[in-house]
Amino acid sequence: MSSSDPKDRSYYPHFRAVPTRWMDNDVYGHVNNVVYYSYFDTAVNGHLMEYGVLDYAAGDIFGIVVETKCQFLKELAFPEVIEAGLRIAKLGNSSVTYEIGLFRKDQPDAAAVGHFIHVYVDRENRRPVRIPDPVRAVMASLVVSGVS
Amino acid sequence: MSSSDPKDRSYYPHFRAVPTRWMDNDVYGHVNNVVYYSYFDTAVNGHLMEYGVLDYAAGDIFGIVVETKCQFLKELAFPEVIEAGLRIAKLGNSSVTYEIGLFRKDQPDAAAVGHFIHVYVDRENRRPVRIPDPVRAVMASLVVSGVS
Amino acid sequence: MSSSDPKDRSYYPHFRAVPTRWMDNDVYGHVNNVVYYSYFDTAVNGHLMEYGVLDYAAGDIFGIVVETKCQFLKELAFPEVIEAGLRIAKLGNSSVTYEIGLFRKDQPDAAAVGHFIHVYVDRENRRPVRIPDPVRAVMASLVVSGVS
Amino acid sequence: MSSSDPKDRSYYPHFRAVPTRWMDNDVYGHVNNVVYYSYFDTAVNGHLMEYGVLDYAAGDIFGIVVETKCQFLKELAFPEVIEAGLRIAKLGNSSVTYEIGLFRKDQPDAAAVGHFIHVYVDRENRRPVRIPDPVRAVMASLVVSGVS
Numbered sequence: 001m002s003s004s005d006p007k008d009r010s011y012y013p014h015f016r017a018v019p020t021r022w023m024d025n026d027v028y029g030h031v032n033n034v035v036y037y038s039y040f041d042t043a044v045n046g047h048l049m050e051y052g053v054l055d056y057a058a059g060d061i062f063g064i065v066v067e068t069k070c071q072f073l074k075e076l077a078f079p080e081v082i083e084a085g086l087r088i089a090k091l092g093n094s095s096v097t098y099e100i101g102l103f104r105k106d107q108p109d110a111a112a113v114g115h116f117i118h119v120y121v122d123r124e125n126r127r128p129v130r131i132p133d134p135v136r137a138v139m140a141s142l143v144v145s146g147v148s
Numbered sequence: 149m150s151s152s153d154p155k156d157r158s159y160y161p162h163f164r165a166v167p168t169r170w171m172d173n174d175v176y177g178h179v180n181n182v183v184y185y186s187y188f189d190t191a192v193n194g195h196l197m198e199y200g201v202l203d204y205a206a207g208d209i210f211g212i213v214v215e216t217k218c219q220f221l222k223e224l225a226f227p228e229v230i231e232a233g234l235r236i237a238k239l240g241n242s243s244v245t246y247e248i249g250l251f252r253k254d255q256p257d258a259a260a261v262g263h264f265i266h267v268y269v270d271r272e273n274r275r276p277v278r279i280p281d282p283v284r285a286v287m288a289s290l291v292v293s294g295v296s
Numbered sequence: 297m298s299s300s301d302p303k304d305r306s307y308y309p310h311f312r313a314v315p316t317r318w319m320d321n322d323v324y325g326h327v328n329n330v331v332y333y334s335y336f337d338t339a340v341n342g343h344l345m346e347y348g349v350l351d352y353a354a355g356d357i358f359g360i361v362v363e364t365k366c367q368f369l370k371e372l373a374f375p376e377v378i379e380a381g382l383r384i385a386k387l388g389n390s391s392v393t394y395e396i397g398l399f400r401k402d403q404p405d406a407a408a409v410g411h412f413i414h415v416y417v418d419r420e421n422r423r424p425v426r427i428p429d430p431v432r433a434v435m436a437s438l439v440v441s442g443v444s
Numbered sequence: 445m446s447s448s449d450p451k452d453r454s455y456y457p458h459f460r461a462v463p464t465r466w467m468d469n470d471v472y473g474h475v476n477n478v479v480y481y482s483y484f485d486t487a488v489n490g491h492l493m494e495y496g497v498l499d500y501a502a503g504d505i506f507g508i509v510v511e512t513k514c515q516f517l518k519e520l521a522f523p524e525v526i527e528a529g530l531r532i533a534k535l536g537n538s539s540v541t542y543e544i545g546l547f548r549k550d551q552p553d554a555a556a557v558g559h560f561i562h563v564y565v566d567r568e569n570r571r572p573v574r575i576p577d578p579v580r581a582v583m584a585s586l587v588v589s590g591v592s
Binding site (some may be wrong): 156165166169170171177186189190193194197198204206226227291 | 313314315352419435
């Protein structure tokens with residue numbers, strides 16, 4: 001059963017590994033706040049590409065980011081491999097809201113929690129379009145339904 | 149008189165220039181969402197360093213980032229020079245919430261708005277401490293008081 | 297008269313300002329080695345864009361980087377503004393070799409020297425093409441001719 | 445038997461996986477040249493940390509980068525996982541020269557080859573020091589001796 005707390009691992013139906021890099025660490029010896037969003041970005045787009053529903057070079061439509069947020073709860077540091085939990089909180093007509101939790105290996109509580117909102121647009125005119133069905137099918141596996 | 153809308157330039161009492169870089173642009177030809185937070189980071193810390201109240205190498209206390217958020221309203225792209233508006237929304241005992249607006253040159257409406265929350269901690273044990281008075285004095289110039 | 301030593305400011309016919317960012321600094325409190333190449337990248341492409349001979353979105357041809365090198369002589373650190381000296385050492389049929397020196401403000405000796413080689417290719421098939429005359433005209437101002 | 449060609453996989457006694465990130469890709473849809481050096485940096489320091497001979501927070505001595513170089517032979521792109529081959533070409537008193545080859549999965553020829561030179565210094569005064577024996581012991585496994 002899924003947790004209702006984004007800080008718990010069981011809140012997320014899917015996880016992706018995101019290794020840190022040497023230069024992620026800043027002057028304070030931990031991963032710089034900006035870089036967490038790169039983990040978000042990589043987890044979401046990596047998922048879509050793995051399931052074949054994001055072709056950034058040739059696709060006619062794609063998601064542009066309209067809002068992101070992150071709460072930093074614990075420090076991360078290279079050379080850790082981060083486990084990024086993914087869940088979709090809201091799947092609308094043209095927009096999708098991902099919730100993301102970043103976890104240190106073997107730790108039950110998230111080091112960071114946040115969200116990431118994509119709006120799908122037409123490549124040419126950058127106007128919102130309906131998220132296509134094949135993309136929705138992939139997204140559906142990240143939606144937690146019922147009482148959570 | 150200051151605006152009450154974070155999308156307006158007049159909402160912000162102070163601005164800093166943040167030039168873009170070639171690699172900020174992503175596959176869609178605009179600045180990647182992650183990089184906006186680097187503009188936030190650079191504007192806030194650059195301001196504190198310019199006014200002599202941040203010494204990351206030798207200081208006993210410093211701000212760690214506990215939460216950031218950004219709404220992406222318009223595209224930015226290299227080689228633009230971004231103008232980052234800074235305002236402090238809340239100056240607490242150990243925490244400070246900056247509001248930041250990113251503007252394209254000569255455009256009245258923000259391309260992005262967001263916030264950035266620092267909690268001041270002791271370098272040794274990373275426990276929250278009161279923001280020192282000299283730091284508060286610098287921060288005070290970013291606080292907009294009265295009816296806004 | 298231009299110097300024959302790449303560590304001297306007078307070696308370079310043109311300079312561009314490249315401000316550092318907070319996250320450029322790494323765990324040792326100075327700019328990470330990787331980031332120097334971002335200064336190279338930004339200086340070269342920024343120059344080409346300023347003079348109207350690089351349109352990465354619509355251009356049929358563009359330069360791809362085939363080789364870069366950097367010697368790190370002195371530390372740099374945020375919040376410095378770096379002055380990047382540019383000179384073209386070799387302007388061939390399809391390739392161009394830039395020499396770049398990074399200088400701290402008011403310091404005569406370079407903090408870093410290196411090179412950056414672009415080969416111009418056709419966007420479609422990525423095959424080498426002759427650098428077009430309008431681009432050469434801009435590049436010519438970075439070539440130091442005669443006894444140097 | 446090891447190859448004598450840095451473009452061959454068998455030239456390298458050790459490999460490390462370095463996953464790409466979404467934002468590594470630039471406007472041309474491939475990994476930006478700057479980012480290759482981040483793979484170098486991460487492979488070298490990751491190796492040293494895995495073998496327990498780099499403690500960037502508490503160590504009295506550490507390697508600073510004095511020179512790097514890279515030849516870009518083939519494009520890389522997210523979401524690839526890069527395999528970074530490591531070899532030490534020269535192990536001196538205070539300096540060490542790593543040769544690095546970046547390979548795409550299942551491809552025999554390198555996508556990029558380069559080098560990375562560390563000089564070990566004292567943390568306090570940043571003067572060169574002899575690379576300590578425990579560090580040398582780890583480095584030794586990356587040295588290819590005899591006729592290669």
